[in-house]
Amino acid sequence: MNTAVSPVVADRDxxxxxxxxxxxxxxxxxxxxxxxxVQAIFVFRPIRLTIGxxxxxxxxxxxxxxxxxxxxxxxxxxxxxxRLNERRPVxxxxxxxxxxxxxxxxxxxxxxxxxxxxxxxxxxxxxEVVSACAVVVVSLLLALLQVRTRAQLRQHERAxxxxxxxxxxxxxxxxAEEMRVRREVAEGxxxxxxxxxxxxxxxxxxxxxxxxxxxxxxxxxxxxxELRTELETVREHDVRExxxxxxxxxxxxxxxxxxxxxxxxxxxDIDITADVAPxxxxxxxxxxxxxxxxxxxxxxxxxxAITNALRHGAATTIRVLIRLDEATAxxxxxxxxxxxxxxxxxxxxxxxxxxxxxxxxxxxxxALEDSPLGGARLRxxxxxxxxxx
Numbered sequence: 001m002n003t004a005v006s007p008v009v010a011d012r013d014x015x016x017x018x019x020x021x022x023x024x025x026x027x028x029x030x031x032x033x034x035x036x037x038v039q040a041i042f043v044f045r046p047i048r049l050t051i052g053x054x055x056x057x058x059x060x061x062x063x064x065x066x067x068x069x070x071x072x073x074x075x076x077x078x079x080x081x082x083r084l085n086e087r088r089p090v091x092x093x094x095x096x097x098x099x100x101x102x103x104x105x106x107x108x109x110x111x112x113x114x115x116x117x118x119x120x121x122x123x124x125x126x127x128e129v130v131s132a133c134a135v136v137v138v139s140l141l142l143a144l145l146q147v148r149t150r151a152q153l154r155q156h157e158r159a160x161x162x163x164x165x166x167x168x169x170x171x172x173x174x175x176a177e178e179m180r181v182r183r184e185v186a187e188g189x190x191x192x193x194x195x196x197x198x199x200x201x202x203x204x205x206x207x208x209x210x211x212x213x214x215x216x217x218x219x220x221x222x223x224x225x226e227l228r229t230e231l232e233t234v235r236e237h238d239v240r241e242x243x244x245x246x247x248x249x250x251x252x253x254x255x256x257x258x259x260x261x262x263x264x265x266x267x268x269d270i271d272i273t274a275d276v277a278p279x280x281x282x283x284x285x286x287x288x289x290x291x292x293x294x295x296x297x298x299x300x301x302x303x304x305a306i307t308n309a310l311r312h313g314a315a316t317t318i319r320v321l322i323r324l325d326e327a328t329a330x331x332x333x334x335x336x337x338x339x340x341x342x343x344x345x346x347x348x349x350x351x352x353x354x355x356x357x358x359x360x361x362x363x364x365x366x367a368l369e370d371s372p373l374g375g376a377r378l379r380x381x382x383x384x385x386x387x388x389x
Contacts, residue, residue, distance in 0.1 A: 013154065017085045017147045022076050024143035029075060032135045033068025063114035071107035075099055075136055084140070085147050096140045104132035197235040204228040248299045255295045256281040259302055259320060266306060266318070274302075274320040280332050283324050283384040290362075294382060297358040298322070298334055301366070304352045305336035305378040313340020313375050330384045340375035343368060352378075 078099045079085075087095060108128045111117055117124060208224040251258045256276035263274040284295050302320055309315040315338035325333045356366040364382035371377035 013151070014086060017151060018080065018083075020150060021079060021085045021140075021143045021147050024146050025079065025139045026072060026076055028139035028142060029072040029135060030069070032139070033072060034065065063116055064111070067107050067110040067114065067116070070110055071103045071132060071136075074106055075103045075140070078102070079140070085144065092144065096137055096144075099140070100133040100136035101129075103136045104129040107132050193239055197231050197239070201228050201231050201235070204231070248296060251292060251295050251299065254281050255284050255298060255322065258295065258299045259322065262299060262303055262306070263320065266310075270310070270316060270318060272306070272318040272320070276320075276322040277324060280322045280324040283330070283332055293358075294362045297355060297362060297364070298332075298380065298382065300355045301334060301352070301359065301378065301380050302336055304355050305338075308352070308378075309336070309338035309340050309375065312344075313338055313342070315340035315375055317373060319373065324384065325381075332382045332384055334378075334380040334382070336378040337371040337373045338375040338377075339371075339373040342374065343370060343376050 078095075082095050082099075084092060084095055084099075108125060111128070112120070117128075120128075204224050204227055208221050208228070211221045211224065248258050248262065256278075259274045259276055263272050266272045284291055284298075306318055306320075309318055317339040319337045320334075321337075322332065322334045325331055352366070352368075359366055359380060359382060362382055364380060367379045369377045369379055
C-alpha cells in the first residue's frame with residue numbers, strides 16, 4: 001500500500017524515524033551499560049557499600065561507565081552516518097552486524113586503555129566483545145522494528161485518510177450532479193413545460209371559440225373547455241408541485257426561508273408555526289452542493305411530517321422547530337410536533353423512509369416519537385457540516 005507524499009513530508013518522516021531509532025536504541029544500550037556496571041559492583045558484592053565507598057575502593061568505576069557510554073555514542077553516530085533506518089533489509093542487517101562488532105571491540109579497547117582489565121584472558125576478552133555485540137544487535141533490531149512498525153502504521157493512516165478524501169470528493173461530485181439535474185428539471189418544468197401547457201390552453205380556448213361561432217354542438221365545445229380547465233389544473237398544481245419537490249422554493253436563499261415558504265402552503269385553518277434559529281440557518285448556509293442537498297433533505301423531512309400529520313393524524317396544530325444544539329457537538333436538531341391522533345401501533349414510514357435514507361447519507365438520524373402536543377413527533381439530527389458523522 002503505497003501513498004505518494006511530498007518531498008517535504010518524506011524528509012520529515014525520515015527525520016522522525018531516525019529520532020525514534022536513536023531514542024529507542026540509545027535507551028536500551030544505556031540501560032545495559034549502566035545496569036551491567038551497577039550489577040557487577042552492587043549486586044554481587046557481599047557487603048553493601050555507598051557510592052562514595054564503591055568509587056574509593058574501585059576507582060575504575062567511572063572508566064567502566066565511560067567505555068559503555070562511548071560505545072553507545074559510537075553506535076548512534078554510526079546509525080546516523082549510514083542512514084540505518086533507510087536501508088533495505090539485507091544491507092541493514094549487514095550494517096547492524098558491522099556496527100555491533102566495531103562497538104564491542106571499541107568498548108573493550110577503551111577498557112584496556114583505562115586499565116579496567118590489566119591482563120585479560122582470551123575468555124574474558126571474548127565474553128566482553130560478544131556480550132557487547134549482542135546488546136548492540138538486539139537494541140538496534142528492536143529500534144528498527146519499532147521504526148518499521150511506525151512507518152507501516154503511518155502509511156495505513158495516510159491511505160485511510162486519502163480514501164476518506166476521495167470518498168468525500170466523490171460524494172461531493174455526486175451531490176453537485178444531483179443538484180444540477182434537479183435544478184435543470186425543475187426549471188424545465190417551471191419554464192418549458194408550463195409554457196407549452198399555456199400555449200395548449202390558448203389553442204383550446206381559440207378552438208372552442210371558433211367552434212361556438214361555427215355552430216358546433218355544445219357538448220363538443222364543453223369538452224374542449226373541460227380539457228382547457230384540466231390542463232390549467234395540471235399546470236397550476238401538478239407541475240408546480242413536482243417542480244417544488246425536485247427543488248423547493250427558496251432553498252437557494254436558506255433553510256429558514258424554504259421552511260417558512262413551505263409552512264405558508266398549509267391550509268389557513270391549520271395552526272402552524274415554523275421557527276428556524278438563525279444559528280441553525282447559518283450552519284447550513286452556502287451554495288455548495290452538499291449544503292443545498294442537506295437543506296433539501298431537511299425541508300423534505302418537514303414536508304413529509306406535515307403531510308402525515310394532516311393526512312393520517314387529522315392534526316389542527318403543527319409546530320416546526322429547528323435549532324443548533326451545542327450540547328450534541330453542534331448538530332442541527334429538527335422537531336415537528338402535532339396534536340393529531342398520535343403514532344399508530346406500527347408507524348408508517350413510506351415516503352419518510354426515502355427522506356431518512358437521504359439524511360443518513362449526510363450523517364443524520366431520524367426518529368418517530370410521541371409528541372408533547374398529544375400527537376406524533378418527528379425528530380431529526382444532522383451534523384452542522386453535512387457528511388460528518
